[in-house]
Every structure is written in structure tokens, then in C-alpha cells.
Amino acid sequence: MWSEVTLERVAQDWKARGFSCDLWVDPPGRCWEGFVHAVDELVMVVEGEMEFEVEGVVYRPKPGEELFIPKGAVHSARNIGNRTARWLYGYRRT
DSSP, rough: OOHHHHHHHHHHHHHHHBBBOEEEOOOTTOOOEEEEEEOEEEEEEEEEEEEEEEETTEEETTOOOEEEEOOOOEEEEESOOOOOHOEEEEEEEO
16 A cells, blocks of 8 residues: 555655646546546556556556656546556646
């Protein structure tokens, strides 16, 4: 399980790189489909099993692995596990 210290380190790292950092929580089976943002996005799974599809390519990052989603990319997020998933997301500050 991630600690508050670890989450704070990620938030500090992302801030230094010009990104916000917030926590998202999804129940099993939750899907977010077909999103497009005008800015770059970072995501990182904290707990659970998430699948991210970016421009037709499917990624299943393990907890702690960062995934970059470029601005303008059509993408989706899906909780494919049988428990609640927690993941970080951040947008590049403009």
C-alpha cells in the first residue's frame, strides 16, 4: 500500500515537471471512454488494476508505473480488477 509520503513525492515530482496531481478512485468495472484533453496528462496507478487505452494502444501499468498521455490523444481508463482502483492523474499546467 502506498503511503502519504510516497504520494507526496509523486505530487512534488509532477509539480516540478509542470503537472498537477490528484487522486481518482474507481469502483470495479468503471470505464471512462473516449476522452481528449487540450493538454498533456500523466497517470499512475496507486492500487488496483487499471487499463488505459491511448490512440488504440492498450496499457496496463503496474502500481507506481507512470503513463504519459499526449494532448489531443483519444484515451480511455478502465478498472479491470475486482476491487476499487486508486490512481493519480495530472494535467500539464499551461
